[in-house]
Amino acid sequence: MIAKEKLSRRQFLVLTGSAGAVALLAACAPAGAPGDTGAAAGEATTSLIAWFTDRLTINRMTENEAIPDFQSKHPGIQVEMQFVPESELQQKLLTAKAAGNAPDVSSIDETFLDTLQKEEVLLPIPDEVINVQEEMGELTATLYRIPPGTDDARFYGLPNGVFAGAVYYNVGLLDELGYKPEDIPTTWEDFITWAKEVTVWDGDTLTRAGFAFYGNELSLHQVLRHHMAGPLDGNQFATKDTVRLADETGINAWQFIMDLYDVHRVDSRAEGLISRDRFGAGNAVTLYNWTWFNGFMDTQYPDIDWGIMLDPTFSGGPVYGNRGPDVGFTVTTQQESHLEPSWTLYRYLVSPDYLAKYCKLRGIQPSLKAMWDDPEFSTDSGPHWAAIAVKNRPENSVDWGFSPRELGDIVGRTLPAIRDEGEDITAVCQREEAAANEFLQNNPQWSILSAADYEANPQWLTAVG
16 A cells, blocks of 8 residues: 655655746756756656546547646656546446556546545545645635544545536527627526517427526526525535425425426426527527536537526525536555656646646636636636636535435436426425435435535635635
8 A cells, every 4th residue: 555645845846846846956956867857868757547537528638738738848757548437437446446456647526535535546635735725715625625523634636626507698699689698687587588588489399498498407496596595595405414405495496497487488398308409509599507518519519609697696696506516636546656746647637737728628617716817717708707707706606515426316306206297396395305314314424515514614605715
């Protein structure tokens, strides 16, 4: 087993990759020493294996731009990339670790963190590699230090960034209808009136949706909770072991969604057409979707002129809803000699050099707070990004942390029961709330950020984050 030791001063300087560190090493080293910008003559090259989540929108960038850039900056390190479907990653890592041939670096999903840390697949991040509180904020530094409440709690994986839902709009359709993006109303009352006006039905066939959201009802339900009840009472989790589905807010949010279908008729539930497909085909003026869709718009629908805006709310201002993390890269090497180069690659992947490219394609606001003022990620970043920059600020939305997919499946059962089967909203919410709370009682979750957590840490709902 690799020892959990701190890095030497030289290792730290190498990992930080700062110009000052490189200059300092070069000034103190003779020709051909490690401080040189190129690999010394005859110096061995370390070949790392890195597993990346298989995402078509990001693979090409990583393979053709990012890794060549990294290798040019670190000529003594070569990286063999392997793209692995997310659904297979956790089991493949467990199997590889047991066989003694785990990759050196791997991306994971946040829901894998608990299991992979307990099975000692992930190496703890040395304190010298990143100051999490300084670079990512107090909330991240609190949530991701695991196991929580223990003396040996460490960081193992960190979020690349956070993302949330937004309203996408089709600029071409708006222009045809005589509107500009800034004409789209920002309160729910006015937005619904407007969306009804731009919706077109041909008998029972929807030919143009004013507000497409079919397939994204659960995401819409989550933000509506906050729109109706604020940052604390709107949180779906009252505590880490208590889900709220059948409270007044949860029931009213579902009724609001069903009214969008049955009363206002701004989208069709009978046709069963996923809202993203309707929008991508040019048959929806607006769409509700999480912003991972940004990369798809750029790569799969390049002919559509589009932008995004903040969710309508009942007040027209914050809080705009919930947000969630995109985790992240980890070091998983089982070779002592690969430790330093693996952490060097890790720090590159958790740096502006990589995240500036990755975050745009993934639709996430970078977790590195220093990047928030970058023109590409600021509130002045244009119609494809400004809403992301605004909504994902800690004072404008609420991070619920993350929970296992089994819990998500339980909560997700509310959707077909209400939308497709026409069951009573209250009865469905009560049934699945009981099932969700039973699951939490039997499976405690450290990774949920509940209303109680925010009540105890109100600074997490401020710009301090």
